[in-house]
Amino acid sequence: MNQEKIGKFIASCRKEQGLTQAVLAERLGITDRAVSKWENGRSLPDASIMPELCDLLKINLNELFSGERVAMENYNETSDALLLEMKKQEELANKKLLSLEVVIGYMASITFLVMIFVASYVDMPAWVRVVMIAVGASAFAVGVTNCLKIEHDAGYYECPECGEKYVPEMKTVVMARHIGTSRKMKCPYCGNKAYHKKVLTK
Numbered sequence: 210m211n212q213e214k215i216g217k218f219i220a221s222c223r224k225e226q227g228l229t230q231a232v233l234a235e236r237l238g239i240t241d242r243a244v245s246k247w248e249n250g251r252s253l254p255d256a257s258i259m260p261e262l263c264d265l266l267k268i269n270l271n272e273l274f275s276g277e278r279v280a281m282e283n284y285n286e287t288s289d290a291l292l293l294e295m296k297k298q299e300e301l302a303n304k305k306l307l308s309l310e311v312v313i314g315y316m317a318s319i320t321f322l323v324m325i326f327v328a329s330y331v332d333m334p335a336w337v338r339v340v341m342i343a344v345g346a347s348a349f350a351v352g353v354t355n356c357l358k359i360e361h362d363a364g365y366y367e368c369p370e371c372g373e374k375y376v377p378e379m380k381t382v383v384m385a386r387h388i389g390t391s392r393k394m395k396c397p398y399c400g401n402k403a404y405h406k407k408v409l410t411k
């Protein structure tokens with residue numbers, strides 16, 4: 210996305226609608242400094258106010274992202290570019306989530322092992338031993354639960370038989386046997402039961 214082009218486009222649409230930076234800012238409930246920053250190409254509007262901004266400027270989201278008016282015949286081409294951009298963003302977000310899963314998984318396992326090791330080899334009263342094992346086990350349980358939740362939320366599972374990508378129920382993910390992030394599940398589309406691979410985007 211070309212931030213500078215988008216900024217100039219916002220400025221020209223704003224003037225077309227006879228709005229000053231201050232009036233536009235007031236209608237959006239933000240500061241006129243923010244509007245001036247977009248128009249100078251120093252920042253982009255927050256996704257949350259984009260729909261309202263488009264409404265006020267009488268443009269669509271597609272045009273906002275491309276920084277120009279889009280003629281109807283070019284419309285599909287541009288929305289493809291937009292979809293591609295959104296797909297890239299989704300892939301990036303899912304990649305980050307999955308690396309977080311690995312970190313949480315390791316931390317939970319290490320905590321568990323250290324607690325068990327210390328409880329087994331260090332001399333201490335029996336009740337301390339029990340507490341340490343309990344703490345280690347719950348750290349492990351919380352870690353595993355979070356990992357499963359992340360794995361469920363990030364991306365999709367792909368059926369090798371029909372190629373459909375889907376998000377299974379949390380319960381199904383928890384119960385399924387797995388190799389890495391591939392899980393043995395039943396495809397909701399064709400009923401094939403096999404190891405379904407984790408993929409980052411649809």
Ligand SMILES: [Zn+2]
Nearest residue numbers: 368371396399
């Ligand atoms: Zn299938």
